[in-house]
Amino acid sequence: MLAKIDYILKRLAMSALVLLGLSMITFTLARVVPSDPAALYVGPHARREQVEAMRVKLGLDRPLHVQYFYYLRDALHGDLGISIATKRPVVQEITERLPSSLELLAAGMSIATLFGILLGVLSARLQGSPFDTLVRIFSLVGVSLPAFWLALLLQIVFYRKLGWFPITGRIDTALRFTHPIQRITGFYLIDTLVTRNWVAFKDAAWHIVLPAVTLAAYPMGLIARMTRATMLEVLSQDYIRTARAYGVREWFVVGVYALKNSLGPTLTVLGLSLAYALTGTFFVEMIFNWPGLGTFTTHSLLKVDYPAIMGVTLFAAVGYVTINLIVDLLQAWIDPRVSLE
Amino acid sequence: MQISDTAVGKDRTPAPQRLSHRRLRYTLHVILRDPLALFSVLIIALLVFLALFGPWIAPYPEQGKGRTDVPNRFLPPSREHWLGTDQLGRDVLSRIIIGCRIALQAPTVVVILAVVIGAPLGALAGYFGGWVDNLIMRLTDLFLAFPSLLLAVTIVAAVGPSLTNAMIAIAISWWPWYTRLVRGVTLSLRERYFVEAARSIGVSSGAIILRHILPNCVTPILVQATIDFGTVILAEGSLAFLGLGTQPPAPDWGLMVSQGRSYILDQWWISTLPGLAIFVSVLAFNLLGDTLRDVLDPRQYR
Amino acid sequence: MAEPALQIEDLHISFFTLAGEVRAINGVSLEVYPGEFFGLVGETGCGKTVTGLAVLGLVPKPGRVTRGRILLHGRDLLRLPAREMRRIRGGDVAMIFQNPATSLNPVFTIGSQLVRVIRLHQRLSKREAVRRACELLEMVGLPEVERLLEQYPHQLSGGMLQRVMIAMALSSHPSLLIADEPTTALDVTIQAQILAILRDLQARFGITTMFITHDLGIIAETCDRVAVLYAGRVAEVGPTEEIFRRPAHPYTQGLIRAVPRPDRDVEELAAIPGTVPSNPGFLRHCLFAPRCPHAWDRCWAEQPPQYPVGEMHRVACFLHAPSEVGR
Numbered sequence: 001m002l003a004k005i006d007y008i009l010k011r012l013a014m015s016a017l018v019l020l021g022l023s024m025i026t027f028t029l030a031r032v033v034p035s036d037p038a039a040l041y042v043g044p045h046a047r048r049e050q051v052e053a054m055r056v057k058l059g060l061d062r063p064l065h066v067q068y069f070y071y072l073r074d075a076l077h078g079d080l081g082i083s084i085a086t087k088r089p090v091v092q093e094i095t096e097r098l099p100s101s102l103e104l105l106a107a108g109m110s111i112a113t114l115f116g117i118l119l120g121v122l123s124a125r126l127q128g129s130p131f132d133t134l135v136r137i138f139s140l141v142g143v144s145l146p147a148f149w150l151a152l153l154l155q156i157v158f159y160r161k162l163g164w165f166p167i168t169g170r171i172d173t174a175l176r177f178t179h180p181i182q183r184i185t186g187f188y189l190i191d192t193l194v195t196r197n198w199v200a201f202k203d204a205a206w207h208i209v210l211p212a213v214t215l216a217a218y219p220m221g222l223i224a225r226m227t228r229a230t231m232l233e234v235l236s237q238d239y240i241r242t243a244r245a246y247g248v249r250e251w252f253v254v255g256v257y258a259l260k261n262s263l264g265p266t267l268t269v270l271g272l273s274l275a276y277a278l279t280g281t282f283f284v285e286m287i288f289n290w291p292g293l294g295t296f297t298t299h300s301l302l303k304v305d306y307p308a309i310m311g312v313t314l315f316a317a318v319g320y321v322t323i324n325l326i327v328d329l330l331q332a333w334i335d336p337r338v339s340l341e
Numbered sequence: 342m343q344i345s346d347t348a349v350g351k352d353r354t355p356a357p358q359r360l361s362h363r364r365l366r367y368t369l370h371v372i373l374r375d376p377l378a379l380f381s382v383l384i385i386a387l388l389v390f391l392a393l394f395g396p397w398i399a400p401y402p403e404q405g406k407g408r409t410d411v412p413n414r415f416l417p418p419s420r421e422h423w424l425g426t427d428q429l430g431r432d433v434l435s436r437i438i439i440g441c442r443i444a445l446q447a448p449t450v451v452v453i454l455a456v457v458i459g460a461p462l463g464a465l466a467g468y469f470g471g472w473v474d475n476l477i478m479r480l481t482d483l484f485l486a487f488p489s490l491l492l493a494v495t496i497v498a499a500v501g502p503s504l505t506n507a508m509i510a511i512a513i514s515w516w517p518w519y520t521r522l523v524r525g526v527t528l529s530l531r532e533r534y535f536v537e538a539a540r541s542i543g544v545s546s547g548a549i550i551l552r553h554i555l556p557n558c559v560t561p562i563l564v565q566a567t568i569d570f571g572t573v574i575l576a577e578g579s580l581a582f583l584g585l586g587t588q589p590p591a592p593d594w595g596l597m598v599s600q601g602r603s604y605i606l607d608q609w610w611i612s613t614l615p616g617l618a619i620f621v622s623v624l625a626f627n628l629l630g631d632t633l634r635d636v637l638d639p640r641q642y643r
Numbered sequence: 644m645a646e647p648a649l650q651i652e653d654l655h656i657s658f659f660t661l662a663g664e665v666r667a668i669n670g671v672s673l674e675v676y677p678g679e680f681f682g683l684v685g686e687t688g689c690g691k692t693v694t695g696l697a698v699l700g701l702v703p704k705p706g707r708v709t710r711g712r713i714l715l716h717g718r719d720l721l722r723l724p725a726r727e728m729r730r731i732r733g734g735d736v737a738m739i740f741q742n743p744a745t746s747l748n749p750v751f752t753i754g755s756q757l758v759r760v761i762r763l764h765q766r767l768s769k770r771e772a773v774r775r776a777c778e779l780l781e782m783v784g785l786p787e788v789e790r791l792l793e794q795y796p797h798q799l800s801g802g803m804l805q806r807v808m809i810a811m812a813l814s815s816h817p818s819l820l821i822a823d824e825p826t827t828a829l830d831v832t833i834q835a836q837i838l839a840i841l842r843d844l845q846a847r848f849g850i851t852t853m854f855i856t857h858d859l860g861i862i863a864e865t866c867d868r869v870a871v872l873y874a875g876r877v878a879e880v881g882p883t884e885e886i887f888r889r890p891a892h893p894y895t896q897g898l899i900r901a902v903p904r905p906d907r908d909v910e911e912l913a914a915i916p917g918t919v920p921s922n923p924g925f926l927r928h929c930l931f932a933p934r935c936p937h938a939w940d941r942c943w944a945e946q947p948p949q950y951p952v953g954e955m956h957r958v959a960c961f962l963h964a965p966s967e968v969g970r
Contacts, residue, residue: 140631144571144623146616146620148582156605231949239745242748245732245737247731247732249729260750286583301498301584302584315487320487
């Protein structure tokens with residue numbers, strides 16, 4: 001137990017260091033920018049004195065390491081600057097749009113994890129069968145598909161040709177007036193369920209299908225491949241033979257005994273696929289007009305809104321590092337043998 | 342993923358196989374037998390061929406490079422234009438063919454850069470250990486803590502969009518993978534007797550690394566690089582799609598998908614076909630990489 | 644003599660690999676009588692492990708039983724429906740394996756695995772099963788059994804793990820215990836302990852035990868009867884004393900001669916010349932003929948069946964065919 005606590009502390013310290021480094025990177029990038037942030041803030045019609053005043057206000061006249069210090073201090077206090085485009089605090093922009101992106105991410109990753117592991121396990125158990133071949137092709141295709149292309153493809157097939165699912169936004173705009181969603185968590189699916197807003201629930205669910213599936217393609221392929229590979233190795237181990245020799249039911253042997261041993265590397269891949277999912281949200285939100293962080297970032301990129309860009313980047317990095325930390329800890333918890341150095 | 346060492350670097354990993362002539366011949370033998378592998382090699386050969394000779398093969402080379410023909414825009418696939426024309430009347434097939442050159446350029450540059458930067462660092466880290474290892478590993482952790490595409494996006498956003506900047510940005514976020522890979526191999530080789538023997542007769546560390554360690558890294562690097570080719574095509578296409586890579590009117594496949602997006606529902610061929618090109622290319626490299634891995638590196642370096 | 648507890652009749656097992664069919668077992672016939680300690684001995688690769696696995700229906704893919712019967716108390720195990728077979732595994736027939744360290748699931752506690760097996764074959768509540776588990780562990784001589792149940796396999800030594808495996812094997816009062824080289828992976832001192840436990844349990848509970856090994860010394864010490872396997876066929880089978888005192892098959896003779904004796908001065912180790920044929924199943928002559936000092940043309944023409952040679956002693960060698968006696 002003590003070893004585990006020690007490990008957790010070490011990892012936390014490491015993560016903190018990494019985040020520090022990342023903040024330095026984002027800060028440097030923001031300052032490497034050729035144009036003058038102050039000028040951008042005040043606009044193209046400002047006079048020289050206004051630009052100068054803005055520059056002082058932003059602290060741009062101070063030496064670089066002082067600027068960094070202020071940047072860091074502000075960031076730790078939750079202040080990531082003011083968006084040039086919207087003139088509102090970046091943090092606010094982020095928190096407003098976060099639930100939307102999180103919901104999409106959660107939906108996509110759930111589909112990916114569930115089906116990825118299921119397909120991986122089944123395909124390993126049925127190695128050599130047509131099902132196995134199908135799953136392998138399917139996973140390979142999944143990791144080769146450009147997310148933005150898949151999104152467009154799904155739009156053509158499921159909206160244009162079949163008309164099954166909508167392709168824009170999170171919810172039908174008309175519903176905003178007829179069946180408004182009470183904002184509790186910001187997650188439409190949860191909020192509508194909890195308030196028994198069935199009409200809105202169905203609509204929100206329908207809207208999330210195509211984007212979530214698009215997002216899930218790459219991670220699902222990755223997870224299925226990794227699960228299959230690990231399961232194959234595990235299923236050839238002695239202890240599986242022992243379990244079968246003592247009459248343990250096959251589905252239990254595969255689904256519990258073997259699976260628990262395969263989860264380690266699968267968790268690792270989960271962390272990796274989360275990275276892809278994060279970048280995938282960019283494209284998915286863009287193409288499906290999903291009002292989340294991704295859309296906000298793309299707009300910021302277009303408008304060259306540096307505080308926003310850097311803020312979101314730092315935020316995404318923090319999130320990613322945290323998730324990886326959790327994944328690592330989960331791995332250690334699952335496998336009692338993992339050396340916690 | 343990025344910080345735990347349990348997957349890579351422990352001494353239990355067996356040494357990769359050296360790339361000898363016999364192994365190459367065996368690889369070729371396997372590829373020729375496996376229909377999927379054969380398919381992937383053919384596709385890649387086609388891509389290389391088109392990249393080299395595209396301008397002479399494309400039916401409308403000038404349009405491929407950007408010349409517009411607005412009266413003929415939005416033409417569906419037909420005998421004159423096998424894949425139709427886009428919103429500015431340019432022949433889609435020609436643009437895809439000419440685009441091969443760009444599509445293959447990025448992965449080549451990126452992979453070479455990533456290997457040149459990453460591999461030596463990995464060898465140094467693995468061989469010397471201690472603070473060198475620590476330093477390099479923390480550095481890779483830093484870069485790996487970022488989803489690679491996000492890092493690339495941020496860099497390009499800062500320095501300005503262009504193909505060159507995109508390539509450099511992707512390379513910057515890519516090298517850590519090779520460092521980890523080579524470090525893992527180095528660690529498993531460092532304890533072997535032949536290295537100890539070489540050291541005991543006074544061979545310098547540099548020579549050991551160059552002559553004993555790095556040659557053994559060729560196969561895993563080759564496998565990884567093949568797969569990475571596909572992934573970088575994807576990454577570069579994604580950046581271009583976002584407007585952060587190649588700029589118009591270059592026939593970059595990702596750019597073409599993005600430009601045709603508004604017309605997706607009716608003039609589907611403008612976006613769909615370049616996207617298909619990306620997909621098939623990535624698929625081919627992934628397939629080949631998988632086959633190579635099965636042949637050259639049965640104990641996989643995950 | 645009583646009915647045999649286990650009867651293997653003309654067993655043939657093949658592995659269908661990408662490189663072709665490998666006939667690992669080519670006509671093995673033997674009987675194990677109730678309550679006896681039966682040894683199955685042979686070199687590595689002669690198919691003894693596969694024979695043991697076949698009894699439980701666990702021949703690994705791409706292997707398959709292609710011919711023969713395996714009768715447990717008269718029932719053919721190879722023809723039983725899957726559900727029946729599952730009940731027999733770990734119930735009526737239990738097997739312990741060579742490497743105890745890898746035979747238990749590393750991510751589950753000893754207790755959870757043991758209790759699961761117990762409850763699988765007996766109707767016991769969780770608490771009763773735990774108590775039974777403790778009893779079993781004590782019976783095999785393990786200390787601090789309550790604590791042991793909470794531990795993971797990697798926390799125990801090889802010897803302790805093998806005892807756990809024995810406990811697991813005994814949990815449902817099996818009538819047949821198959822021990823596949825249970826001591827090969829252990830230290831010599833631990834080896835002796837495990838053997839003692841097995842013999843003790845056999846004496847106490849009368850469990851029929853089939854002991855698979857390549858170690859003649861263990862056979863001599865512990866087994867009542869023994870079958871010598873060569874290249875997937877039984878070369879000789881009979882009471883241990885008989886076999887050691889008057890080995891009938893040239894292979895057995897060679898094996899016994901090859902064991903260096905501490906009380907004699909040995910200039911050279913008497914090895915048997917030649918090697919085991921790699922795919923013996925397709926050969927039509929006596930499989931030992933290439934290495935046999937006594938082989939003559941009949942040995943190269945056909946494969947010898949088993950001929951009786953003494954009290955419950957049979958040998959597959961033309962030297963002992965009734966027509967040839969006197970050679």
